[in-house]
Each structure stands twice: as structure tokens, then as C-alpha cells.
Amino acid sequence: MSETTRSLPEYDPQAVEAAAQRWWSEHKSFQAVEDPAREKFYCLSMFPYPSGRLHMGHVRNYTIGDVISRHQRMLGRNVLQPMGWDAFGLPAENAAMAKGVAPSAWTWDNISYMRRQLKSLGFGIDWSRELATCQPEYYRWNQWLFLRLLEKGLVYQKTGTVNWDPLDQTVLANEQVINGRGWRTGALIEKREIPMYYMRITAYADELLGALDGLEGWPERVRLMQANWIGRSEGVEIAFPYDAAATAAAGRDGALLVFTTRADTLMGATYCAVAAEHPLATAAARDDAGLAAFVEECKQGSVMEADLATAEKRGMPTGFHVIHPLTGDRLPVWVANYVLMGYGEGAVMAVPAHDERDFEFAAKYALPVRPVIAGTREPGTTWDDAFAEHGVTINSGPFDGLEFDAAVDAIAASLAEKGLGKKRVQFRLRDWGISRQRYWGTPIPIVHCADCGVVPVPDEQLPVVLPEDCVPDGSGNPLRHRPDFLDCRCPACNGPARRETDTMDTFVDSSWYFLRYACADNHTAMVDDRVSYWLPVDQYIGGIEHAILHLLYSRFWTRVMRDLDLVQIKEPFTHLLTQGMVLNDIYFRKDETGRLIYFNPAEVEQQADAAGHPVAVLLADGSPVESGGIGTMSKSRNNGVDPQLLVDSHGADTARLFTMFTAPPEQTLEWSDEGVQGASRFLKRVWKAVHAHVADGPASKLDPAALTKSGIALRRQVHQALVKVTDDIGRRRTFNTAIAAVMELLNSLNRADVATPSDRAVMQEALELIVLMLSPIVPHICHHLWNVLGHPGAIIDQAWPSPDRSALVAETREIVVQVNGKVRGRVVVPAEAADAEVRAAALADNNVQRFVGGQTVRKVIVVPGKLVNVVV
RNA sequence: GCCCGGGUGGCGGAAUCGGUAGACGCUACGGACUUAAAAUCCGUUGGCCGCAAGGCCGUGCCGGUUCAAGUCCGGCCCCGGGCACCA
Numbered sequence: 001m002s003e004t005t006r007s008l009p010e011y012d013p014q015a016v017e018a019a020a021q022r023w024w025s026e027h028k029s030f031q032a033v034e035d036p037a038r039e040k041f042y043c044l045s046m047f048p049y050p051s052g053r054l055h056m057g058h059v060r061n062y063t064i065g066d067v068i069s070r071h072q073r074m075l076g077r078n079v080l081q082p083m084g085w086d087a088f089g090l091p092a093e094n095a096a097m098a099k100g101v102a103p104s105a106w107t108w109d110n111i112s113y114m115r116r117q118l119k120s121l122g123f124g125i126d127w128s129r130e131l132a133t134c135q136p137e138y139y140r141w142n143q144w145l146f147l148r149l150l151e152k153g154l155v156y157q158k159t160g161t162v163n164w165d166p167l168d169q170t171v172l173a174n175e176q177v178i179n180g181r182g183w184r185t186g187a188l189i190e191k192r193e194i195p196m197y198y199m200r201i202t203a204y205a206d207e208l209l210g211a212l213d214g215l216e217g218w219p220e221r222v223r224l225m226q227a228n229w230i231g232r233s234e235g236v237e238i239a240f241p242y243d244a245a246a247t248a249a250a251g252r253d254g255a256l257l258v259f260t261t262r263a264d265t266l267m268g269a270t271y272c273a274v275a276a277e278h279p280l281a282t283a284a285a286r287d288d289a290g291l292a293a294f295v296e297e298c299k300q301g302s303v304m305e306a307d308l309a310t311a312e313k314r315g316m317p318t319g320f321h322v323i324h325p326l327t328g329d330r331l332p333v334w335v336a337n338y339v340l341m342g343y344g345e346g347a348v349m350a351v352p353a354h355d356e357r358d359f360e361f362a363a364k365y366a367l368p369v370r371p372v373i374a375g376t377r378e379p380g381t382t383w384d385d386a387f388a389e390h391g392v393t394i395n396s397g398p399f400d401g402l403e404f405d406a407a408v409d410a411i412a413a414s415l416a417e418k419g420l421g422k423k424r425v426q427f428r429l430r431d432w433g434i435s436r437q438r439y440w441g442t443p444i445p446i447v448h449c450a451d452c453g454v455v456p457v458p459d460e461q462l463p464v465v466l467p468e469d470c471v472p473d474g475s476g477n478p479l480r481h482r483p484d485f486l487d488c489r490c491p492a493c494n495g496p497a498r499r500e501t502d503t504m505d506t507f508v509d510s511s512w513y514f515l516r517y518a519c520a521d522n523h524t525a526m527v528d529d530r531v532s533y534w535l536p537v538d539q540y541i542g543g544i545e546h547a548i549l550h551l552l553y554s555r556f557w558t559r560v561m562r563d564l565d566l567v568q569i570k571e572p573f574t575h576l577l578t579q580g581m582v583l584n585d586i587y588f589r590k591d592e593t594g595r596l597i598y599f600n601p602a603e604v605e606q607q608a609d610a611a612g613h614p615v616a617v618l619l620a621d622g623s624p625v626e627s628g629g630i631g632t633m634s635k636s637r638n639n640g641v642d643p644q645l646l647v648d649s650h651g652a653d654t655a656r657l658f659t660m661f662t663a664p665p666e667q668t669l670e671w672s673d674e675g676v677q678g679a680s681r682f683l684k685r686v687w688k689a690v691h692a693h694v695a696d697g698p699a700s701k702l703d704p705a706a707l708t709k710s711g712i713a714l715r716r717q718v719h720q721a722l723v724k725v726t727d728d729i730g731r732r733r734t735f736n737t738a739i740a741a742v743m744e745l746l747n748s749l750n751r752a753d754v755a756t757p758s759d760r761a762v763m764q765e766a767l768e769l770i771v772l773m774l775s776p777i778v779p780h781i782c783h784h785l786w787n788v789l790g791h792p793g794a795i796i797d798q799a800w801p802s803p804d805r806s807a808l809v810a811e812t813r814e815i816v817v818q819v820n821g822k823v824r825g826r827v828v829v830p831a832e833a834a835d836a837e838v839r840a841a842a843l844a845d846n847n848v849q850r851f852v853g854g855q856t857v858r859k860v861i862v863v864p865g866k867l868v869n870v871v872v
Numbered sequence: 873g874c875c876c877g878g879g880u881g882g883c884g885g886a887a888u889c890g891g892u893a894g895a896c897g898c899u900a901c902g903g904a905c906u907u908a909a910a911a912u913c914c915g916u917u918g919g920c921c922g923c924a925a926g927g928c929c930g931u932g933c934c935g936g937u938u939c940a941a942g943u944c945c946g947g948c949c950c951c952g953g954g955c956a957c958c959a
């Protein structure tokens with residue numbers, strides 16, 4: 001590089017980015033066109049909820065998608081990267097309540113602001129396919145498919161439990177229940193049973209579970225979480241016949257049905273327990289005021305499983321008994337708050353000796369413990385917990401001495417003989433309740449007629465359009481007060497009728513939006529042929545928080561559409577990347593009432609106090625604030641970073657580089673102002689290296705045969721970096737290490753001595769490759785630098801480069817030598833050296849000799865090309 | 873409570889299939905340039921011992937397998953995600 005002082009052009013991100021974005025827009029670079037002759041690549045990021053402004057999590061998510069998309073494009077694929085809006089949901093209703101603005105207006109304002117932000121980040125999105133789930137053109141197909149499922153019996157009605165706020169007279173979301181109280185009213189929340197529509201996802205439980213094995217492009221942990229969520233377990237359904245009192249109360253002969261995976265412990269059952277909602281509990285409570293009060297108490301609080309499972313175990317006897325199906329013993333039936341009505345039969349047989357929860361309950365209420373599995377403890381000794389592992393049966397009469405499987409088989413056979421039990425499979429998965437007592441969602445296409453009952457809306461009357469000018473006030477669904485929506489004609493008898501006011505769960509919207517991108521302009525059908533070209537999604541990217549619900553519903557919905565012959569695929573997403581959350585520091589003060597006031601980290605500075613200890617100080621008043629550690633960026637903790645400020649101050653490329661470099665995509669990412677500086681500095685260094693190089697005039701053509709020794713070594717580093725970056729971006733998706741490899745290479749180039757024309761040719765090649773390798777990550781600056789390097793076309797049309805294999809060949813290798821597993825030296829050997837030769841060189845090393853000393857060499861392990869371990 | 877992840881220098885992280893722990897970046901410190909500052913460039917930076925060569929210790933904790941463990945196995949601790957109406 002010449003040492004003459006001269007002024008190189010300054011890196012001005014705003015100008016560079018505006019120019020690149022203008023070029024892409026003018027050339028419609030990202031408009032995807034179906035072309036059966038070309039291999040397609042459908043790269044999809046989870047669509048955002050239009051909450052107001054982009055947050056760093058969005059920037060991270062969409063940068064990952066854009067890097068993969070641009071890389072695939074360079075590999076020659078026909079890439080589709082669409083974008084849309086998950087536009088229905090609760091926050092719009094909350095904003096409406098807070099600001100008195102209609103959810104629709106609020107949502108569309110947010111969409112136009114966020115669309116502009118996405119464009120300023122330079123994502124290669126095909127905006128011609130944009131959709132929003134709150135458009136009738138979209139949600140009419142939610143309604144249409146709902147009707148098809150209704151016809152097939154895959155949608156049905158039953159009651160479901162919701163959180164009821166008795167003051168506001170409204171149903172609350174789990175999020176709106178805080179410590180068992182309504183978030184606005186503070187009233188104690190009650191559980192309430194209301195009629196709802198359900199989708200029969202359990203009909204697909206076996207298939208959804210079985211197909212997980214084939215999802216090789218999914219992270220193992222997501223597959224595991226889904227498998228556990230579906231929760232297939234094999235067990236025995238056992239009938240415990242009612243005693244006379246229970247029979248009388250139930251009004252007929254009957255038996256308490258329970259499901260258990262531990263039929264081998266049946267001889268140890270000492271009581272049965274039912275959920276508070278169980279019919280037997282209801283029957284018992286009729287004549288027992290104390291029990292009635294307890295059952296009512298169990299109906300207080302939220303419906304959340306986490307709350308139920310962590311609640312203190314409590315119960316009361318029903319006074320009824322059931323008959324043990326094998327021993328004939330009378331067992332008491334209890335109502336217990338740890339039994340879930342939603343799983344199995346809502347009743348359990350309790351074996352305190354071999355189940356943790358039963359044990360805790362039995363200990364509290366002095367119920368008998370009867371060990372029937374040989375464990376680590378002798379029967380008769382004091383136990384402090386249950387022995388829940390499998391083992392050999394004891395104290396079980398004719399079933400003694402059996403291993404788990406044999407015991408279950410023998411007991412199941414004996415029960416079957418008496419007609420009191422059979423083996424069956426139980427899933428943890430429950431059917432999907434889709435009814436919401438909310439305004440801002442897809443209207444359920446049902447009409448209620450006094451004469452005809454529940455009548456589906458005919459297809460030709462779709463969509464049932466949601467009025468857009470409602471402003472919810474927190475006291476229930478405003479649709480109930482809208483005669484223009486409510487009043488209609490019955491499709492069956494044409495008499496006066498009333499529309500259903502419940503809307504659909506927003507997970508319905510997101511269960512198939514990825515199909516609609518392929519044909520968003522089709523207003524006569526839900527999907528068309530273009531879906532079979534683009535689907536399945538080749539790469540799906542989104543937050544790990546969606547690992548179960550959204551992804552499982554989408555898998556279910558896709559299968560439903562397959563069974564309706566609407567699509568040919570069964571799995572919607574071939575490869576899945578689950579990105580980690582974005583975190584930032586949390587700072588707060590407590591006010592007089594003990595409430596926490598949060599301060600944005602941007603308003604806080606780290607200083608040292610008089611004693612030299614670090615202390616966080618609010619810039620506004622110079623007084624300290626408390627540190628609350630680190631946590632996900634959220635409005636409630638006021639620790640978000642507005643990506644717009646970053647884009648405005650440093651440019652989109654710096655924002656993109658920072659999020660890609662700071663952490664691998666699947667891990668949490670911690671925000672750091674200094675890290676942003678580092679990213680920006682690196683881009684300036686790339687800019688400078690390219691401009692300094694071209695300032696010395698054009699380089700001559702590269703002749704690999706005419707290189708100096710240092711030129712060969714430098715060129716080897718260049719192509720090694722290319723091999724690594726190709727693998728990191730294309731296979732491993734570890735963008736952080738890809739960037740590190742390019743940084744390392746740039747450091748080498750800056751140190752290199754460029755004296756001869758052949759050196760300059762190597763430099764030209766190296767800089768071109770650096771710009772090509774970085775172009776998926778920081779596309780704007782690379783768009784510019786590609787032209788600076790003397791190329792007339794656009795870098796976006798360039799192919800991903802291939803390494804020159806001959807440049808990678810090295811003559812020697814460095815081998816690490818260990819003695820007893822500790823590194824004691826390094827030797828340089830010819831690259832092709834045989835093991836014996838490497839071994840000899842290793843043993844000859846001075847420091848190695850020092851540690852071997854006079855001891856006998858017991859073993860020498862040679863790992864070819866890497867290391868030698870001498871064991872003495 | 874249940875299911876799934878994670879824990880490595882002052883900090884973010886690297887180590888891809890059991891084979892050199894700390895790549896790359898940040899911070900801090902020292903130097904160059906500058907009237908000065910910023911920016912930029914160069915150097916040092918896990919701890920301890922040593923003039924040096926080099927050595928000892930070190931990947932949340934305890935134990936195990938192996939020639940070799942951040943990586944595998946068993947038991948714990950802490951942090952994060954999900955738990956079906958936030959999306």
C-alpha cells in the first residue's frame with residue numbers, strides 16, 4: 001500500500017444505503033416469480049405483530065432470514081422472502097382502551113410505520129405479496145376452512161374453562177390475570193365454564209408425534225418439546241365400582257374411571273382422587289356444605305397450569321367410596337386440587353408409596369401408604385418421599401415378583417377378565433379451543449336462530465366482515481352492542497337470527513399464512529397451484545418461544561388442508577431456526593408506595609462511587625439507580641433499544657452486523673453500545689482497505705503460478721476463509737464465526753506487505769472475496785464496494801464464490817505434542833508425513849524429551865494431522 | 873410443579889465428530905499521531921510463580937469414564953424459554 005497521504009472517500013452509511021435500496025427497488029430485485037425450471041428457496045421469518053415500532057428481536061430475526069435468503073440467491077436459487085402482519089390480537093384492544101382509538105386504525109398506523117422501518121434495514125422482501133391477517137380477504141379463508149372442518153367433524157362445540165373477572169363481567173387472557181386477580185379491577189378471578197368451539201387436533205396426535213422423527217432440519221430440542229407436549233403414554237384404564245352411597249348420588253350404577261401408567265402399583269392404591277369439576281365431586285357437594293365450599297374455592301384463581309401445579313396440595317373427602325377392582329377393599333374418594341379435569345378422566349387412583357404428589361397428599365391427610373414395589377427402602381421404615389422408579393412387585397398377592405412390564409400385563413389381564421379395565425393410550429395433548437370472547441379477531445361464521453339453533457354461514461355469504469370502528473372499553477366484547485353486526489337472517493329458515501360474537505384465536509391466523517404468501521392475490525380460492533411450487537418453506541426462522549404452540553398448530557393445519565386436497569405437503573417447514581431473545585440491562589427505583597419505576601439503560605451511566613465501587617447513575621439527576629440484572633427487552637421494564645436510533649446514527653449495515661456478530665443466532669443476545677461501535681469500526685476498515693487498494697490503480701490479472709512465497713501464504717488464508725465462511729453461513733448458520741473469519745482475514749491483509757504486481761493481484765482477489773462473503777450480511781456497503789473494485793454490474797447478481805482448491809494446499813503442518821495429555825511442544829512436519837515420521841519428530845522435541853526423561857514410553861497415540869500424545 | 877435449553881477471562885463469545893481452552897470483537901492499560909481532544913494506527917491483556925526458558929492452576933459445583941473431557945455419564949446449584957386466552 002502506498003504511504004503517500006491522500007484523502008480517501010469517507011464512509012457515509014446513509015448515502016450508501018439509500019443508493020443501494022434505490023437500485024434494488026428500481027430493478028424489482030426481490031420480486032419472486034414462479035419458475036418451474038429453477039430450484040426455489042422459500043425463506044420465511046415469523047411475521048411480526050404490529051405493536052408500534054420494530055424491536056431488536058425483529059431486527060435480529062429478519063437479518064438472519066435476509067442473510068440466508070441472499071446467500072441462497074447467490075447459490076442460484078429462486079428465492080422467495082415474503083412479509084406480512086399478524087394483525088389481530090389483544091394489544092390493539094388494550095391500546096384502544098388506553099387511547100380511545102379503534103384497533104383497526106391503531107393497527108394500520110403501526111403497519112405503515114413498521115413497513116418503512118423494515119425497508120430502511122434493506123431486507124430483500126417481496127412486498128408484492130404482503131398480507132395482514134385483519135383483512136377480510138385473508139380472514140375469510142379462516143372462516144371458510146372452519147366451515148370445512150365443521151362439516152368433517154373436526155370442529156365441535158363443548159364447554160371450556162376461562163378466567164372470569166366478576167367486576168368487569170368479562171373473560172380475561174392468562175396474561176391479564178396477576179396473582180389470581182384481574183389486571184384492571186384487582187378482583188379475584190373465577191373459573192367459568194362457557195361453550196366454545198374446538199378443533200380436533202387430537203385426531204392427528206399420533207401422526208404429529210410420529211412425523212417428528214422425519215423433521216431432520218429441526219432443532220432436536222424443539223422436536224423433544226413437541227413430543228413431550230403431545231405426551232403419548234401407554235397405560236391402563238381402570239374402573240373402580242361405586243359403593244352404594246356413590247351409586248345413589250350418581251343416580252345409577254357406575255364406576256370411577258381412572259387412567260394410570262402405573263398399573264403395576266394397583267395393589268398399592270389406598271384412595272382415589274377426583275378434580276373439583278368432576279361429576280362425583282359435584283354430586284357429593286350437593287349434600288355437604290363444607291365440601292361445596294371447598295369445591296367453590298378450587299374454582300377461584302386462574303386456569304393456568306403453572307398456577308395449579310405449584311399450588312399447595314389440598315383436598316377433602318367426598319364421603320363416597322369405591323371398590324378396589326382386584327382386592328374388593330373400600331377406598332375413600334377425595335376431591336383434590338392437584339387432579340386436572342383436562343387430563344385423562346379427571347380422576348386418579350392414588351398410590352402414595354410410589355407417586356410424589358400422592359405421597360405429599362397422603363402425608364398431609366394421614367392416608368395410608370402401602371409399598372408394593374421393592375425399592376431402596378425397607379417397608380415399615382419412615383419415608384420422607386415416594387419411590388417412583390420401576391421395580392419388582394411385592395405385597396401384591398398373585399402379582400408378586402414381577403418386573404414392570406410383566407406386572408402391568410398381568411394386572412391388565414386380570415382386570416380385563418372382570419370387565420374392569422383395559423389397556424389404552426392416553427395423550428397429554430388436548431383439543432384446540434379457538435373461541436375468544438373478544439372483538440379484534442376473525443368472526444366465527446355461525447348464526448344462532450331461535451328455530452334452527454346453530455347454523456353455519458353459507459360459503460357464498462363469506463366473509464363475515466368485522467366492523468372496524470368499534471372501540472372496546474374493557475367490559476366485554478363490543479360486538480354484542482352492534483345491531484348492524486349482530487342482527488341477520490337465518491340461512492336455513494330466513495327468519496330473524498343473531499350472529500355469533502366470539503372470534504377466533506389468533507393462532508388460527510398464523511397457522512397457514514405461509515401458504516397464502518404464495519397466492520395472496522387470489523380472491524376466489526384459499527390456495528392455488530403456486531402453493532405447490534413454493535411450499536414447503538425451506539427455512540423458517542423465529543423465536544424459540546413459539547417452539548410448541550404456533551409450530552404444532554401449523555403442522556396440524558397443514559395436514560388438515562392436505563386431507564381436504566388443498567395442498568400436497570404434510571410438513572410446512574423443512575428447516576427451522578429458533579433464534580434467541582434479545583436482552584438488556586434493567587434499572588429501577590422504588591417509589592414511596594414500593595412500586596418499581598424502570599429507567600431505560602440509555603439514560604443510565606456506570607460510574608464509580610467514592611469507594612471505587614461501580615454504581616449505576618441516572619444521567620438526568622446524577623443519583624444512583626438499582627440494578628435489576630439483565631432481561632428480555634420489554635416495554636414493562638423499559639429496557640428496549642429502538643433499532644431506529646441505531647439505523648439513523650450508524651446505518652442499517654452496522655445494525656445488521658452487530659446482531660449477527662455478537663452471538664450465535666440460537667442464543668440470547670445481550671445489547672451493548674460498545675459492540676455497536678466495534679461493528680461500525682469494522683465496516684470502516686473494510687471501506688478503507690478497498691478504497692486504499694483501488695487508489696493505487698488497477699491490479700494486474702492474477703497468475704497463481706507466478707506468486708511470491710508470501711503471496712502464496714496470503715492466498716491460502718484467503719481461500720481457507722472462504723471455505724469456512726461458506727460452511728458457517730450455508731450449513732452451520734453460525735454467522736458470528738463467519739464474520740470473525742472475515743475479520744481475521746482483513747487483519748492479515750492489513751499486515752501484508754504488498755510490493756509487487758502479483759501481490760496486488762492477490763490483494764484484489766482477496767478484497768473481492770471479502771466483499772462477496774460479507775454481501776449477504778451487510779448488503780449496502782458491499783453493493784457500493786463491488787463497483788469501487790471495478791465491476792460494472794450489481795453484486796446482488798453475483799454467484800457465491802468457490803474456493804480454489806489448489807490454493808489451499810499446504811506443504812507443512814504443525815503438530816501438537818502432549819506428554820500424558822499435557823501440551824509440551826509443537827513440531828512442524830511435512831503435510832504428507834507418515835505416522836511413524838510424525839511420532840519420531842515428536843519424540844525428538846527437546847521439551848518433550850525433558851518430560852519423558854528416563855521413563856518408559858508406554859503408548860504413543862498419533863491423531864493424524866493434529867496431535868501426538870506420549871503416555872509414560 | 874412439569875417439559876426444554878444454557879452456565880467458558882473484566883465483558884459478548886470461539887473451540888464443528890472426545891484431541892492445542894480463550895479465535896474474533898469489546899473494555900482497560902501503554903505507545904504513536906495531535907497545541908489538545910476525538911478519530912485512527914501499533915502493542916499488552918485468564919490467574920499465580922519465574923529475569924527468562926518455562927511451570928502450576930483454570931470452562932457453575934461434586935463424583936465417574938478415557939491416553940486425552942468445556943465436550944461423554946451420574947448427582948446437585950443457578951439462570952432463561954414454554955405450560956394451552958401475550959404473540
